[in-house]
Amino acid sequence: MTSLPERTQKKLGLVIDLDTCVGCHACVVSCKGWNTENYGAPLSDQDPYGADPTGTFLNRVHSYEVLPKQGPAQLIHFPKSCLHCEDAPCVTVCPTGASYKRVEDGIVLVNETDCIGCGLCAWACPYGAREMDAAEKVMKKCTLCVDRIYNENLPQEDRVPACVRTCPAGARHFGDLGDAESDVSRLVAARGGMDLMPEQGTKPVNKYLPPRPKDGLDRDIDVLAPFLAPVAEDPKGFLGWLDRALGRIDGKRTGDA
Amino acid sequence: MHPAASVILFSTLSGLGFGLLAFLGLGHPASTGWVAFVFFAIAYALAVGGLMASTFHLGHPERALKAFSQWRSSWLSREAWAAVAALVVMGFYAIGRVFLGADWAILGWLGATLSLVTVLTTSMIYTQLKTVPRWNSPLTPGLYLSYALAGGALLAGQVDWARILLCVAAAVQLIWWRRGDDALERSGTTLATATGLGSIGTPRAFEPPHTGPNYLTREMVFVVGRAHARLLRLIAVLLAFGAPLILLTLPFSHVLAALAVLSHLAGVLVSRWLFFAEAEHVVGLYYGRR
Numbered sequence: 001m002t003s004l005p006e007r008t009q010k011k012l013g014l015v016i017d018l019d020t021c022v023g024c025h026a027c028v029v030s031c032k033g034w035n036t037e038n039y040g041a042p043l044s045d046q047d048p049y050g051a052d053p054t055g056t057f058l059n060r061v062h063s064y065e066v067l068p069k070q071g072p073a074q075l076i077h078f079p080k081s082c083l084h085c086e087d088a089p090c091v092t093v094c095p096t097g098a099s100y101k102r103v104e105d106g107i108v109l110v111n112e113t114d115c116i117g118c119g120l121c122a123w124a125c126p127y128g129a130r131e132m133d134a135a136e137k138v139m140k141k142c143t144l145c146v147d148r149i150y151n152e153n154l155p156q157e158d159r160v161p162a163c164v165r166t167c168p169a170g171a172r173h174f175g176d177l178g179d180a181e182s183d184v185s186r187l188v189a190a191r192g193g194m195d196l197m198p199e200q201g202t203k204p205v206n207k208y209l210p211p212r213p214k215d216g217l218d219r220d221i222d223v224l225a226p227f228l229a230p231v232a233e234d235p236k237g238f239l240g241w242l243d244r245a246l247g248r249i250d251g252k253r254t255g256d257a
Numbered sequence: 258m259h260p261a262a263s264v265i266l267f268s269t270l271s272g273l274g275f276g277l278l279a280f281l282g283l284g285h286p287a288s289t290g291w292v293a294f295v296f297f298a299i300a301y302a303l304a305v306g307g308l309m310a311s312t313f314h315l316g317h318p319e320r321a322l323k324a325f326s327q328w329r330s331s332w333l334s335r336e337a338w339a340a341v342a343a344l345v346v347m348g349f350y351a352i353g354r355v356f357l358g359a360d361w362a363i364l365g366w367l368g369a370t371l372s373l374v375t376v377l378t379t380s381m382i383y384t385q386l387k388t389v390p391r392w393n394s395p396l397t398p399g400l401y402l403s404y405a406l407a408g409g410a411l412l413a414g415q416v417d418w419a420r421i422l423l424c425v426a427a428a429v430q431l432i433w434w435r436r437g438d439d440a441l442e443r444s445g446t447t448l449a450t451a452t453g454l455g456s457i458g459t460p461r462a463f464e465p466p467h468t469g470p471n472y473l474t475r476e477m478v479f480v481v482g483r484a485h486a487r488l489l490r491l492i493a494v495l496l497a498f499g500a501p502l503i504l505l506t507l508p509f510s511h512v513l514a515a516l517a518v519l520s521h522l523a524g525v526l527v528s529r530w531l532f533f534a535e536a537e538h539v540v541g542l543y544y545g546r547r
Contacts, residue, residue, distance in 0.1 A: 054470060093331055094331055095331040096326055118315050118333065122473075123388065126539045134472070196452070211454075
């Protein structure tokens with residue numbers, strides 16, 4: 001049934017720290033690696049070694065330049081995957097019931113054997129979280145690594161989504177955003193976690209932590225000054241001898257303009 | 258949005274087919290026997306042909322029957338039910354008209370209503386998408402219904418109705434274009450809201466996730482041909498409305514009527530191509546495009 005549940009027992013999701021992400025794309029690679037050989041159809045590539053490579057990804061990292069009113073431009077790396085929305089428009093448009101949101105944890109999944117590949121759910125998603133696999137002709141999307149997080153065959157530390165497990169910067173956090181006392185909820189509260197495109201009314205579960213304020217140059221100084229100013233006003237020891245010895249040749253001394 | 262040939266053919270042909278069925282159901286023309294047979298054959302060829310074309314859009318057409326299951330939440334599923342219901346009811350009505358010379362008026366009215374409901378459900382598939390602000394308007398069902406009724410009147414040979422409805426459809430089309438041109442701006446969705454980075458400054462797409470295109474950019478960020486949109490709009494209006502209206506003022510002949518229908522059909526195809534090609538999906542913002 002593609003009607004959305006009234007409420008879910010948990011709201012499992014990701015918290016992505018835009019301040020910490022270094023844009024290494026490790027999450028993209030680990031996501032593709034795990035999800036191409038586990039839950040559902042593989043994530044195919046077309047012409048992977050040719051002139052026009054393309055393929056299915058559940059997680060992609062954009063990069064944005066932000067120009068503040070004052071100060072230098074900032075570069076923000078921006079990982080984007082399914083936000084497991086509470087009011088997921090991709091679910092309700094599905095004509096077959098293949099798309100659904102789980103009552104127990106709020107994960108949005110696709111039952112691939114019911115998917116007719118009409119693509120309407122991808123049209124309904126404002127975030128570009130769904131991609132039709134060109135080989136299998138079914139809709140692929142982030143499963144929040146549903147086959148890892150409950151997998152008792154994995155050690156405890158691996159029972160998180162592959163992207164979270166692999167992130168070398170600690171920019172991705174996984175947990176229950178429906179529980180106000182969970183680590184992720186407290187992180188969101190402390191850092192002012194935000195929704196993407198709130199005006200679309202999707203109520204995304206995943207939150208993004210905005211970049212922290214950057215330190216600035218609070219004095220009006222010449223950026224080349226450190227290179228022009230003498231390192232030592234009065235060189236001592238070996239440098240002092242060198243300064244005097246060279247000075248006898250060219251008539252200059254350290255500290256001269 | 259990518260203007261897929263299968264979807265354009267579907268909405269064009271089915272719209273005309275169900276529009277004609279609506280007029281036949283209302284008893285205009287009140288023909289029986291062979292004449293009725295030809296009218297119903299054309300209507301069914303268009304409606305069913307369009308539906309067949311739409312299955313080519315599917316990745317797994319062999320599972321198409323599953324699309325009947327979610328009528329409670331999905332407009333696409335409702336469309337499937339409405340189309341089948343309209344075709345079945347009108348099928349019985351057609352049997353009465355063609356073989357028994359009977360006019361089962363209530364059945365005809367029901368079939369006509371279902372035919373228009375089918376067009377309405379088709380339009381709602383697009384109208385419901387907040388992600389495509391150009392489509393997300395009550396004018397979109399108006400656009401589809403006015404096109405279907407105008408085309409139906411033309412095909413049914415209801416010249417007086419066709420004149421009026423062609424003018425109405427042309428007006429709705431012009432208003433729909435005008436409203437759609439700044440729909441994305443008015444929707445309030447920008448790269449700033451998409452990234453949440455507007456609080457820091459002005460964001461600009463610096464580097465895409467991958468150097469090449471992907472499913473999203475191919476499907477949702479289609480920009481080819483938009484440069485010619487104004488010229489194509491003019492062509493659409495002239496073919497869909499201008500030429501048929503002129504041809505309808507000339508003394509009736511089957512050749513001229515066929516020309517009017519073909520011109521209208523071509524115009525609707527151009528209009529539907531623009532319907533997709535000009536539609537901006539908000540996901541394009543993430544790629545610094547629209």
